[in-house]
Amino acid sequence: MYRTHTCGELRLHHQGQQVTLAGWVQRIRKLGAITFVDVRDRFGITQLAFYEDSDKENFDKANELGREYVIQVTGIVRERDSKNPNLPTGDIEVVPHTLRILNASKTPPFTIEDETDGGDELRMKYRYLDLRRNPLKNNLMLRYRIGMEVRRYLDSLGFIDIETPFLIKSTPEGARDFVVPSRIHPGHFYALPQSPQTFKQLLMVAGFDRYYQIVRCFRDEDLRADRQPEFTQIDCEMAFVEQEDILQTFEGLVRHLLKEIKGIEVGPFPRMSYADAMRLYGCDKPDIRFGMQFVELNDIAKGFGFKVFDEAELVVAINAQGCAHYSRKQIDELMEYVRRPQIGAGGLAWMKRDENGLKSSFDKFYTPSQLEAIAEKAKVTNGDLLLILAGPEAKTRKALHELRMYMGEKLGLRKPDEFAPLWVLDFPLLEWDEETGRWHAMHHPFTSPKPEDIHLLDSDPGSVRANAYDMVLNGNEIGGGSIRIFDRQLQKKMFQLLGFSDEKAQEQFGFLMNAFEYGAPPHGGIAFGFDRLVALLGGHETIREFIAFPKNNAGRDLMIDAPSPIDEEQLQELHISTINPQV
């Protein structure tokens, strides 16, 4: 071994012991006849003290060191003359009698400090240096701990981890597939799984009635701060369960994680229907750390001659409590926010109550009692500011949701150390896709409809609710799943609704429907976005900081420079020619 202790380990009680440490040079402080060297490994930092008077040879050698040199020292642990209370090892230092340079280092392109001076691009290019920094190191350690706790919890409930293949078959539903050409079968392609969905259902048919996997998934769609082309799911499936069993089991998982990782105890998770989430928050993943629920004003605001409201399909408001003092300029700024093309509201109406009474941007169209009625419905008390949007229903709800989140952020109501999970239930089974002019599965094509809604499948497909559920944490969807269809006839019906011909359905999903003919148990499951969950528990919304080697926002790996062109030879072997060969 190159060391007897780690750099974060030594304390006062080690005083007098001879130890050997190995690590990276964090910083060197030359004071003349003394040189201090901080040596770092992933466990911590220990100070080394070199003296010109007593050990000229090592002193001179220490003065030759540079940042990030890899060194090994052997010496005696000593109590410091002046202690550093900011460091766990701050009471001691090591006085080396041997110093070995294991490897020199170029000066790194950015400082290896908690607050680095490096920009994103550089840090991505030198990711292995960025990972030496505490924040990233701690993020990866958090990720590992959460993974371990997930396994511990699921294992204790009898779940078993089974691997599923990465080279599978491309399917038309859902996200764009990453595709892998087959060398052996010219013109044929594998696809990388968007999730192990069908495989875990087949494992249920196979009798492994509690399955899980912390598994990589691949989707060839555009990236975001919280989306990578390859990401990790906690993928789970259970047989012989109803929705309630799944909710209990996985609510338990998240409760376990919050307790073990954050030391937070949470009670039973609130449950909300999709319809209520949309009605009260304009969004299917509401952040319920703060109130500010939607108040619909159609019945009391329309019909009094204010055109903006009268002509709107929906007039809806949020009450920003305590914001009545907002200046004209501040309100204008909110107006600008909602009018940005990406939000798309036409304008913003407001009403406030302060020591001067009730005032609004639409006073002249209403009598005082009509205004009072609005204020009363929205519970506008002294000091409150009501923000009102009007327009087409779906668009207006979405815009008000954005405004609500914006206000929540502005008012400091989205506290990163507070965790408010909830279940959103009863999602629609199908949604209409304007572009293709057909129904799409909102969750996926294997999701079962609610039994009481099955009779609507033909007459009113859009109103059929699914046995589907999302787990939402602080405004982020962290997991979602459903009770599956396990009946071949119903599955066939679903494929019909989704516009698959019998032949196409057989070709794409025949393996699953055939399996259902051999005794498929009732089953259902859920998948959590592991990266997102880790990021949230780590107090961030950018998952990139919690992945060792992530891609940038254009799907590129700046460190290894991927994707990249391949040799003509390699293309030929794969029976591929490119339409626009790269320069």
Next chain:
RNA sequence: GGUCCGGUCGUUCAGUUGGUUAGGAUGCCGCCCUGUCACGGCGGAGAUCGCGGGUUCGAGUCCCGUCCGGACCGCCA
């Protein structure tokens, strides 16, 4: 497919109405310093201002194009 922001010494940021010796901080190098821990002091080196074109007597600054990075919309069952 689209919108917005950015690209200036190794790094990070400033740079006025177009005329500067292109500046600060940090890092790097040298000298001084026996208790520092973001050590301190003094000195030094370090920039074809992303790239190409245009306007102009004159472009880091204005215009067009392009590349790269970041955020977002569409997209993500």
